[in-house]
Amino acid sequence: MKNIDSLKKQIRHHDYLYYVLAQPEISDTEYDKLMKQLEELEKKNPELITPDSPTQRVSGQAVKDFKTVKHSVPMLSLDNTYSADEILEWGKRVKKSIPDDLEYTVEPKIDGVSCTLTYNKGLLTLGATRGDGENGEDITLNIKTIRSIPLALVSLRQLADSSIVHRPSSIVLEVRGEVYIDKTDFQELNKKLASLSEKLFANPRNAAAGSLRQKNPKITGTRKLRFIVHSYGTISGAEKFKTHSEFLKLCEKYGLPTTLKNTKTVNKIEKVLELCKKWETEREKLPYEIDGLVIKVNRLDQQQKLGFTMKSPRWAISYKFPAKQATTKIKNIIVQVGRTGILTPVAELEPVECAGVTISRATLHNFDEIQRLGVKIGDTVLIERAGEVIPKIIKVIPLSGTKRTGTEKKFSIPDKCPVCKQPIVKEKEEEVAWRCINTVCPAQLERGLVHFASREAMDIEGLGDAAVEQLISKKIVSDFADIYYLKKDDFLKLELFKEKKAQNLITAIANSKTRPLSRLLYALGIRNVGEKAAITLAEKFLTIDKLMDATYEDLEKIFEIGPVMADSILKFFKLPATGKLIEKLKKAGLNIKENVKKGPQPLKDKTFVFTGELKQFTRSGAEAKVRELGGNPTSSVSKNTDFVVAGTSPGSKYEKAKKLGVKIISEQEFIKLLLK
Ligand SMILES: [Zn+2]
Known part of the structure; x- marks a missing residue:
């Protein structure tokens, strides 16, 4: 069907623009729309699904173990060196065998995971890790999810102009390269893992390796991995090439990403050294991490003449940057x-x-x-x-002979916050971090106030990051209570605030005064006191004064309050700044009582765990809703869990729920439960 073909081409074209050229032309949403259209068309016409359709990138089921595959040609490692002198020595040795017409290519060495891809009749049929060089692991399903890797070789003209249909279908081509993740994507990934309380990756290389070895290709597919070709194994039926740089050009022509743009060809070893020096600083400008350069003799006939040692080719060497x-x-x-x-x-x-x-x-x-x-x-x-x-x-580093000169000074741990001069605390004995828990400490006020105004707390619409940042830097606000004393004129001093917006915010702030005590307790941002604990405290003590008078024993008696939380609550209310803050809030007319009035409880005693991103709720918003209706949100899955609500890109909790046979529901199904 014409429609399906043209959609596939469009999607491939945008993959190429995004992942290979880094010049996207459409937004992610528009891209998703195209994918959706294609998926729907293919659903109606399953006979038209081809193996190179973009929908086939994530099609495989999770695997138990990766199969071992033997490489057609061993994946050798290169000799490497940190020393410029050794590069010169290597150049001399090469020159001995090849006295004339010598050319070197110098290309960045990406710090990624070595892999080999096989295209059979132009179609991607195998992706494998390097392993020990002789045998690797079959990770084809995961490789297919990497969008910079074409599922079928195509000509560049086809990528540029979707009306041309041509596929180099008689080719067998085995290319080798690195799977890696861009520095910014790496940071995004870690941010996301942190928000899901999952383990972070130490560096981009580990992130690429960990993502590539996922047993579930769906997870690999969310990781924004990329691939870059640097060499080859078996090739037949492809256009002939005589040099390494021609090989890279050919790959680009087939739609395979290479380092061609950053590869230089030079004819003297001294020029190679200049490039090594240059890249040591310019490496920072690349979107990915490199740990050195690869230097190769460019001409294939000369490579052949130089041959191999037992372990590595004589015609290539890698220069590693000095350790940082x-x-x-x-x-x-x-x-x-x-x-x-x-x-x-x-x-x-x-x-x-x-x-x-x-x-x-x-x-x-x-x-x-x-x-x-x-x-x-x-x-x-x-x-x-x-x-x-x-x-x-x-x-x-001890200085030679004498360890120290005697003028060194011991650092003494402060007992006060260097910013607000309030006492600092350690949450738990075994914890290493010392904190300032003063809510009006300017260092924390900004974040604290954004939390105070957030939807789950005092729910003040319009008091977000931008407004809070200005209120604090312009010294209009120096604690949470100050916002209840602001006049319209105060907001008109802020950027982007006009009459109407200022008035709306004043109204929103005034409305927030009636929130129940539980919301206020949560909003105050007491360490270890989440939404659920705030509700428990409000229900037990009913007014903030009673809570402030509570002793450690009073708190510990409450089932849901552990010693750590009891301790944080006491410490918080003991701070002189807290007392002042509460007085100011009272004076502003805030509700400091809990309204004990309960609605229907359709989720009574049901336990919920959330994983992945929800579309219509924040994580804590969804949990609050469960609590409001009598349910119990928890953070880890056990066989006592009633429902696991899976959003997009669910984490390990999803797998665990499946294993334990816990009921897994979608966000839509969750919403239905709320409406019951
Ligand atoms: Zn402080």
């Missing part, structure tokens, strides 16, 4: 207060060059780390940079 480490001196150790109140010690360093960037600060993570490292102010230390994160201190 440097030695410098600690000038001072300062303490920063993060938005969650956590105190982080940071070392101020004598500026030092590290892999092309000047470093003047390094994190010490927490006070225990300072002890562990035995770092003193004035010490000489080894620092290391990994990826985009701020550098860290690896160890103290």
